Amino acid sequence: MRVPAVDPKRDKLIRHFEKKLAYFQGIPSHRREDEAADEGEATCRSMLAGLSASRSKDGNDASDIVSLEQWLDEIERDNGSDKG
Numbered sequence: 001m002r003v004p005a006v007d008p009k010r011d012k013l014i015r016h017f018e019k020k021l022a023y024f025q026g027i028p029s030h031r032r033e034d035e036a037a038d039e040g041e042a043t044c045r046s047m048l049a050g051l052s053a054s055r056s057k058d059g060n061d062a063s064d065i066v067s068l069e070q071w072l073d074e075i076e077r078d079n080g081s082d083k084g
Contacts, residue, residue, distance in 0.1 A: 013068065014051050017044045047071075 021044035027037040050071070 010051055014048065017047045017051070020044050021048065043075075 021041060024035075024037045024041040024044060027035050032038060047068075
């Protein structure tokens with residue numbers, strides 16, 4: 001029987017993004033633009049999808065797993081190129 005890998009750091013990130021997602025979903029429609037709720041909600045969903053995908057892997061192939069810092073750097077780089 002295989003014991004699932006336990007990664008407390010990833011589990012903490014999952015809980016964090018689930019709470020943030022609930023926060024963004026609870027913002028009233030008249031305040032969503034001021035709070036950037038649509039972007040925040042999309043970011044949380046993306047992070048949760050990535051964290052869930054890494055949870056389902058068996059851990060042998062980590063070639064496409066990106067750290068949080070790398071992911072945020074990519075977003076900043078992409079957003080910077082749109083404004084130029």
